[in-house]
Amino acid sequence: MTRTPWTTLPAPDEHLHWDGVAAEVGAALERDALARDRANLQPDAELKLLKESGLATLLIPAQYGGGGGQWSSALRAVRILARSDASIAQILSYHYCNHASIVFFGAGAQWERWFTASAEGRWLWGDSVNPVDPDLELTADGTGYRLNGLKRFSTGASTGDVTLVMAAEQGADRVLAAVVEHDRAGVVFLDDWDALGQRLSASGSVRFDDVAIAAGDVLGEVADEPYSTLVTPGVQLGFANLYLGIAEGALVRARELTLGRRGAWLLSDVEHYSRDPFVQRVFGELLARTAAAEAITDRWNAEFDRAIARGADVTAADRADVEIGIAKAKIVTTETALEVAHRVFEVTGSSSARTEVGLDLFWRNIRTHTLHDPVDYKKLEVGANYLTGDVQPITLYT
Incomplete structure (x- = not known):
């Protein structure tokens, strides 16, 4: 199989x-x-x-x-x-x-x-799996369970048709993954997501009050078998693509604004901002860094296809290679997108800070989502593996 x-x-x-x-x-x-x-x-x-x-x-x-x-x-x-x-x-x-x-x-x-x-x-499919907020518990009830607890940062749960839930089974040393439809009795969406950016990501909290979970709703145990744990590098690779897209979008919008500016800076000897060497230099630097981020992300998109296709043949070593490679992509895209979304203001001028322009949306979104998990710990994963061969313990972040 x-x-x-x-x-x-x-x-x-x-x-x-x-x-x-x-x-x-x-x-x-x-x-x-x-x-x-x-x-x-x-x-x-x-x-x-x-x-x-x-x-x-x-x-x-x-x-x-x-x-x-x-x-x-x-x-x-x-x-x-x-x-x-x-x-x-x-x-x-x-x-x-x-x-x-x-x-x-x-x-x-x-x-x-x-x-x-x-x-x-x-x-x-939304989720209610945030591993740093493990306050969900399944209690045996006949052939099924009752689900209780509160889970913050449940992206897509309030707008999804179904929610993937991960909860500890009472009296057993394991976590189970289950599926709960949006309107099941006892599921309460608190609508408390109010962040700087990613404002429409439906990432509010969900409370589960004695929710009935049938045996057939349970997908299985969240364990450390190599193939099943590819899900976490997959999540992180989704982040890398998200960040790269934000950087690309910010550059496109900055180009539009630069080309739309009138004249040039008063101390410049060119006729338009688009021909100012300082403006061109910033764009060149940001474009080059974004191209590098694209290259490493595309590489690991393709490598992830290959790993997934191996199925049960994926080994712990294979899984570690994927984890480290995607961690590199996450580091590069995080820092590139943050820099791009920040520095595009340097070439678009003070008018680009006006609310109606909306250039701030890219910075607010990347600044918000890159706080999901500390990029320094991704650097630790990569550096420790290079120096000592160490691989971080498998979690829903590594």
């Missing part, structure tokens, strides 16, 4: 197709991204676009009614959307990893049930 339905690599035209789909959705989102960010409302209409476009079902194997795409296509879609709307890109990125838990934690017999239902309903 392969333990994976993603046994092939992308066909030559697969990226071209899904890139085009994502670009169309991104263009629709871009039209009012700033106004929607300011309104800070639940992104219902935006998520409908993900469903209608096919992006929500891209990663579901074709035999179950999905788009039959590979991981690199899904990750590229996240990047493309992040150029226009990083909040919606975040929801999509998390969705891919959440519904892939059908495979990572579930037995093969469960795949048809959950993937088919997801494809038919064009479900979006």
Whole structure:
């Protein structure tokens, strides 16, 4: 048994197709991204676009009614959307990893049930798994369980069709992954997400009050088997693509603003800001760094396809190689996007700081999401492995 339905690599035209789909959705989102960010409302209409476009079902194997795409296509879609709307890109990125838990934690017999239902309903999967907030407990109740507790930072749960939940089983030294539909009795969405950026990512808290969990709702145990734990590097690779997309979007917007400026600085001897050597130098530096971030991210998108395709043959050493490689991509994209989103103001001038311009959206989004987990610990993973061969303990962050 392969333990994976993603046994092939992308066909030559697969990226071209899904890139085009994502670009169309991104263009629709871009039209009012700033106004929607300011309104800070639940992104219902935006998520409908993900469903209608096919992006929500891209990663579901074709035999179950999905788009039959590979991981690199899904990750590229996240990047493309992040150029226009990083909040919606975040929801999509998390969705891919959440519904892939059908495979990572579930037995093969469960795949048809959950993937088919997801494809038919064009479900979006939110999550309630935040590992630094482990206050969810499953208590045995007949053949099933009762779920109780509070979980913060539950991205996409309040807007998703179903939520992936990870909770400790009372009296047992294990954590189980289960699926809970949005409207199940006892699930309370607190709508308390109010952050500097990523405002439409639906990342508020969820409280579970004596929620009934049937045996069939449980996917399986969250353990440390090498293949199943690829989910965490997958999440981190989604972050890298998200950050790269934000950097790319900031550069595009900065170019528009620079070309739209009148004249040149009074001490310059050129006729327009776009011909000022200092302006050109900043763009050149930021473009080069973004290109480097793109190269390492594309490399690990492809390597992740290959690792996933190996299924049960993935070894602990394989998993460590993927972890370290993706950690490198996470470091580079984090620092590149933060620098780009900050320094584009240097070349767009004081007028670009006006609220209605919206250049701040890129900085607010990248500054907010890069706080998800400390990038210094990614540097530690990479440096320790290089010097001593050490590999960090497997967690939902490493």
